[in-house]
Amino acid sequence: MSSASRIHTLTIPSATRCLRKVRQFVTQHARQAKLTDHHTNALILAVDEACANVIEHAYQQDPDNELTITMTIESTRVVVKIRDHGLPFNREDYQRPNVVELSRKRRSGGLGVDIMRRMMDQVEYSARENMNEVRLIKFIRQSE
């Protein structure tokens, strides 16, 4: 990690009412990283989706749990890690969603992971010792 890196951390209860606070946190620090507005919006949406997935799936909406968002601003990229201690995300079960199919089945969920992948340059998952981590990486560019 570069010595010039800046690290910011936010811990929230596992509650969807806190998602707005997460978006404000990302917005504030994305400005420091000098991300374009387009890339800032992409990062906000991806982090929101990742946190919403933790709240809904990893913690099954139990507000007694917490998740921690760590945003590291490096010279060439922004890395956001979301850590939880809930149920791990099963990547083997994941299939890229089709909006037509989901609508036909009257499904309201299933788009979050796809949005994260489309918005970010890299999305990585790890799980060890009862801790799950998703890493969202956006490279800093001067234009779209």
Next chain:
Amino acid sequence: MSNFSVAFREFDIATILTVRGELDAHTAPELESAIKKCVDEGKIRLIVNGNGLDYISSAGLGVFMAYIEEIRALDGDIKICALKPKVFGVFDLLGFPRIYHIVETEEEALSLFNQGIQPV
């Protein structure tokens, strides 16, 4: 306090739901309740005006996916209008314009209902 609201306006041909604020996993149930209320009252020609919508995540998009089949089976539709470019970009990214009418103005949406035009 919620940072999302829905207001209703009735026209002969359709009901307009004006949505404002941020539509995320916390506020999406409010839109879902609003659409369900319309369907329960037999109002199945709906226009969602997103002029005041500043943000949408997948939970908000999911509300549209959950209801469109039921409403179309009743010979109704949900049309979406006046989205800000940032919000339209999320709909567009996931291919919503292929199955939903997303237009610039309420007048265009009302005209589509008046002409009985259904999405392809």
